[in-house]
Amino acid sequence: MRIELNGASCEVGDGATLADAARAAGVAAGARGVAIALDGEVVSRAEWGATPLPEGAKVEVLAAIQGGSEGWELGGRAWTSRLIAGTGGFRSLEQMELALEASGAEIVTVALRRIDPDAKGSVLDVLDRLGLFALPNTAGCYTARDAVRTAHLAREAFETDWIKLEVIGDDRTLFPDAVELLDAAETLVGEGFTVLPYTNDDPILARRLEEAGCAAVMPLGSPIGSGAGIRNPANIAIIAERAAVPVVLDAGIGTASDAALAMELGCDAVMAASSIFGAADPTAMATALRLGVEAGHAAHDAGRIPRRTHAEASTPEQGTPDLS
Amino acid sequence: MTERRSYDAVVVGGGIVGLCCAWRSAQRGASVVVLERDEPPAGATRVAAGMLAPVGELAFGEPELLKMTLAGAERYPDFVAELEAASGVDTGYARHGALHVALDRDEAAELRRVHELQRSLGLGAEWLPPRRCRELEPGLTPSFNGGVHAPDEAAIDPRRVTGALLAALAESGVEVRSGVEVEEALIDGGRIEGVRTAAGEELRASAVVLSSGAWSGAAEWLPPEARPPVRPVKGQILELRSPDGEAPCERILASERVYLVPRPDGRLIVGATTEERGFDATVTAGGVHELLREAYRLLPDVAEMELVEAMAGLRPGTPDNLPLIGRGALDGLILACGHYRNGILLAPLTAEAITALLSANPVPGPLAAAQPLSSRFGTHMRPKGRSQPGVVA
Numbered sequence: 001m002r003i004e005l006n007g008a009s010c011e012v013g014d015g016a017t018l019a020d021a022a023r024a025a026g027v028a029a030g031a032r033g034v035a036i037a038l039d040g041e042v043v044s045r046a047e048w049g050a051t052p053l054p055e056g057a058k059v060e061v062l063a064a065i066q067g068g069s070e071g072w073e074l075g076g077r078a079w080t081s082r083l084i085a086g087t088g089g090f091r092s093l094e095q096m097e098l099a100l101e102a103s104g105a106e107i108v109t110v111a112l113r114r115i116d117p118d119a120k121g122s123v124l125d126v127l128d129r130l131g132l133f134a135l136p137n138t139a140g141c142y143t144a145r146d147a148v149r150t151a152h153l154a155r156e157a158f159e160t161d162w163i164k165l166e167v168i169g170d171d172r173t174l175f176p177d178a179v180e181l182l183d184a185a186e187t188l189v190g191e192g193f194t195v196l197p198y199t200n201d202d203p204i205l206a207r208r209l210e211e212a213g214c215a216a217v218m219p220l221g222s223p224i225g226s227g228a229g230i231r232n233p234a235n236i237a238i239i240a241e242r243a244a245v246p247v248v249l250d251a252g253i254g255t256a257s258d259a260a261l262a263m264e265l266g267c268d269a270v271m272a273a274s275s276i277f278g279a280a281d282p283t284a285m286a287t288a289l290r291l292g293v294e295a296g297h298a299a300h301d302a303g304r305i306p307r308r309t310h311a312e313a314s315t316p317e318q319g320t321p322d323l324s
Numbered sequence: 325m326t327e328r329r330s331y332d333a334v335v336v337g338g339g340i341v342g343l344c345c346a347w348r349s350a351q352r353g354a355s356v357v358v359l360e361r362d363e364p365p366a367g368a369t370r371v372a373a374g375m376l377a378p379v380g381e382l383a384f385g386e387p388e389l390l391k392m393t394l395a396g397a398e399r400y401p402d403f404v405a406e407l408e409a410a411s412g413v414d415t416g417y418a419r420h421g422a423l424h425v426a427l428d429r430d431e432a433a434e435l436r437r438v439h440e441l442q443r444s445l446g447l448g449a450e451w452l453p454p455r456r457c458r459e460l461e462p463g464l465t466p467s468f469n470g471g472v473h474a475p476d477e478a479a480i481d482p483r484r485v486t487g488a489l490l491a492a493l494a495e496s497g498v499e500v501r502s503g504v505e506v507e508e509a510l511i512d513g514g515r516i517e518g519v520r521t522a523a524g525e526e527l528r529a530s531a532v533v534l535s536s537g538a539w540s541g542a543a544e545w546l547p548p549e550a551r552p553p554v555r556p557v558k559g560q561i562l563e564l565r566s567p568d569g570e571a572p573c574e575r576i577l578a579s580e581r582v583y584l585v586p587r588p589d590g591r592l593i594v595g596a597t598t599e600e601r602g603f604d605a606t607v608t609a610g611g612v613h614e615l616l617r618e619a620y621r622l623l624p625d626v627a628e629m630e631l632v633e634a635m636a637g638l639r640p641g642t643p644d645n646l647p648l649i650g651r652g653a654l655d656g657l658i659l660a661c662g663h664y665r666n667g668i669l670l671a672p673l674t675a676e677a678i679t680a681l682l683s684a685n686p687v688p689g690p691l692a693a694a695q696p697l698s699s700r701f702g703t704h705m706r707p708k709g710r711s712q713p714g715v716v717a
Contacts, residue, residue, distance in 0.1 A: 091383050092645040093555075094701070119602030121541055121555040140610075226430075280384040280441075 003057045018048040018059070025061040036061050045131045072268050074107075074246050075162060075194040075215040081106045082263070083293045084135075084248060085286070086273025087123055088114065095283070097126045099276050103286035108132050109164050109271070111139040112150055117157045135196070137164035142177070144184035151188055163188060164218070165197040174224040174251075178205050182212060189213035198250050201235040206243060216245050218271065221252030221262065225274040229258040233265055240266030255285070256292030263296025264304075330528040331355045333658075333682055334519055335535055336506050336543075338364035340372075340482060340668055341660050342535035343489040343500070344675035347407075350496040352679050357527060358493070358500040359519070365486035367537035368667055371561050371637035373585045373593045374482045375576060376400055376669050379447045379474040380422050380583075382438065388693040389646055389666075390445070395690035396669040400478065403672040410495060413488035416481035416588050422576035423452075423461055425471040427621060431580050432469035439472050449474045463572045463625045477576055479585050482668050506545045515655035519545065531682055533658045538638035540648075540661035542603075550653040552696060554662045556603050556638035559596040560611035562619075564629035566590040572625035582618035584626075592629060594619045605636040639664050643701060649677050650687050650695035658682070659696050 001014055005025060012020055018036055036043055037060040043051055053059070071080045085105040090096035100108060108127060115123050117134075127134050136154035141147040144167060151163045167184055169177035176199055188195045195214045199205055206217040219239050222228035229252055230236055240247045249262035250271040259270045270293050279285035333349055335342045338360030346356045360366050375381075378393035404417040426432035442449040450473050457471040458464050493500055505522040509532070518528040534540050534552070541554035566572060571586030578584070585593040597611045612634050619626045642648060642662035647670060652659045660678050663670050670691075677687045677694075687695055 091385065092643060093641070094644040095385065097643075114599055114601075116601040116604060119555065119600055121553060122600045122602070282385075 001053070001055050003053055003055075003059055005059050006061055012053060016053050018043055018051040018053065021053060021059045022048060022061060025059075027061060046129055072246065074248075074269070075196070079106050079269075081290075082269040082297060083259070083290055084109065084269055084271040085276060086271070087111075087127075088139075088273055089277040090282070091277065093122070093126055096123070096277070097130065099282040099286040100126070100130055100132065102283045102290070103272075103276065104290045106133060107135050109135045109137045109273070110158075112136050112154045112157060113140045134158055134160075135162055135164050136160065137198075138166045138184075139168075141167055142169075142180075143167070144180040144187065147180070147184040148187050151184075151193060155193070161192055162194040162215075163196065165195050165214075175220070176200055178202070181205075182208055185209055185214055186212045196248070201232045201239070203235060203238045203242060206239045206247075210243060210245050214245065216248055216268075217243055218248045218250035221249055221258065224251045225278075226252055227254030227275055227278070228252055229254055230261055230265070233261065236262065236267065237265045240268075253289070256288040259289050259292035260296030260299070263293055264300050266300060269293070329357075329526075330518075331357050332529065333357075333531045333533055334359065334527050334529040335533040336519065337366065337534070337536035337540075337661075338362070338500060338502070339367045339369035339535065339537050340365065340485060340489070340671040341369075341537070341663060341674055342366075342533070343486060343493065344671040345533055345535060345660055345678040346498050346500070347489055347492050347496065348675035348679045349682055350493065350498045352683070354679075354682060356498050357529075358498065359504045359506055359521070359527075360500065360502050361505045363502040364490060364500060365483055367539070368559075368637045368639050369482050369486060369537075371559070371635040372482045372668050373561060373583065373595045374416075374480045374485075374668050375422075375477070375583065375585055376479060377422055377474070377477040377576060378669070379442055379449050379477055380424055380576070380578060381665065382442055382445070382447065384441060386645060392646070392673070392690055392694065393666055393669055396666070396673050397476070397478065399672050400480070400669075404480070407485070407488050407492060411488040411491035413484065413491050415488050416484045417478065418480070418588060419476065419478040420575040420586075421473065421475040422477035422578065423457060423471050423473050424578045425457060425464065425622060426469045427465070427579050429469055434580065435470070435472060442472070442474075447474070448476050461573050461575070461577060461623075463623050464577070465622060465624060479576060479587075480668065481587055485668070506543075508545050509547070509550075509654075511547070511654065516550075516657045529656075531656050531658050533660055533678060534652065535660040537661060537663075537667070538603075538640040540640060540659070546654075546657075550657060552648050552652065552659055552661060553643055553701075554640045554648065555600075555642075557641040557664070558599040558601045558604060558636055559639055560599075560607055560615065560634065560636045561593060561595040562612065562615050562631065563633040563635070564592040564594060564619075564626060565632045566592065566629055572623055572629070577622060579618060579622045582615060582622060584619060584623060591632070592626065594626070603638065605638055607634045607636050611636075640667070646700075647674065647691075647694045648696040649674055649691050650681065650697075652696065 071078045081104045083105050084107045085103045086109050136158045138147040138150040147167045167177050167180040169175045196216045197209050198218045201219045221230035246268040248269045249267045253272045253275045262270045276282050276286050332354040333356045335346045335358045346358045349356050378397050426435040506519045507522045508520040509516050510518040516532050520526050538556035569590035571590050594615050640662050641664050648659045648662040677691045
């Protein structure tokens, strides 16, 4: 059967749907900012898989430009949003859905230990409906062995070899256990996982994780859930400057300015969970964080002025033409 | 040969909500039968802690739920008095208050934030320094940062309430049938006219009340479009017993991660985890460890207590945390489900709403926002381009 895809004739199998057309046009699963029109009518993403293509259908695949910010790459895939959201701690499913939508996030983390991917009408259904990529994590693991085993379970359950690797040192600080973390990262990379490790704000450990083959490094700003912001901005800047893989600031975000600071320091993206779901109005905070990330990213690229000790008039007097 | 019987209402589910609905309806003269797959107290009722605590359960962004829980708590003393008179059974109702304690500086900051919200809403709650907290509860850990005392909070023993309801139902001549599973809805032209049980018996009724708790959304005997948006949310809970028959605290004690509910006979309920794990109801070592650890941090005396039972139950969660009370997506189907964390508290009010619905009256004021209208779920929480199944368009 032939259809017209973006003005060109294209062969698709019988029974093909709009989802197949999207794939044929090179749209990655979970990619956002993409709209598809079938014979001039825009069809929502959730319906792509259920919309059959009639013979000779005219399909337009349009990539929307979101806020003028260019995309970034993580794990060999292109992403638009630089905010990654968590799914733990929401008050209601409805609140979670509203907040995730407002965040603009394309990637959301889910804890295998707390969420059963087969549970109907629950978290995963919401993520499906929003078209988000569910990134499983190993939250709650204290040893490399436990984290590796959890990653294997996550691969089965979520049908992805991406894993956000967390190996915790103690339950008071939830700081990463550097030794176990590196050990687990090496094992999982060796098994073909795309490993995204939650790590300390330690540039050397970050480098070691990168050398081990991790697809990104995710240094903490401050303890998980503390909302204490970025306690050691200088180290985050060093990590961001030296890393050849994306740097995602993970943990410690309390409010929008923390997210903006992370981006100004050179991070590629920011991860937020407690700051959103713990806020009095999670949807409003999700919006604020999205804008904070965008603002910080733009400011980083804009090239800020140096900090000076003394004033410098913004309109110099010398050389000013006399217009009176 | 198929046996046929006819009722005003068939109630499917013998948890506290179903039993309350049946009792109240029978009081109004309706002929009612309750069908329970298991044995009452069924589902979440069997494991619930029975806190009647609208102040402590308060969360940001849930004003409608607060209206309901406050109305529910206010209704309870009358309900208990009436039920105890009708059944002759003591329900263990105790309005002993609650004390929420901050175990460190971080918890204190969070507790003060919630306390400000409580005060802004005019709720009865007072911030107390540690010394005052320990005057109320001498068994508290010596080292903590203060607490919020909510003197009007109460608790009840859900198993005893169930016993009282069963006695009152027997007194009213209502049949409560255990071990009876519903297999099929009898539907004629978009109207539900009864149910067929797994044993093949047909029960005809003018109304079918769905009070199946966490299983309401998975009621396979209903057509998919009539199943309400209810999901199971797992909770693990412990029962401890004091060697001398006296509970180690007088009122509900809570920290950020655990709550302790004393029973008049010296037992102590320790709850509860919150897990999105489908219908899995396994008690895990990690869950028990966490509950015991946090209970011990709060009230060291628990170490001396007997660990009687560790249980897991499934709360009936809805997308917006509000229950679903009102007409369902089939004529004759009435929803009394989705009570999430508040089934014990809201059961009496729910029963009043259901009796109103059975007489074709509107759902009374406090529960108006619980009606399963699809407009309630806005443009969210539904498959795109379609309306939410299980609710009225």
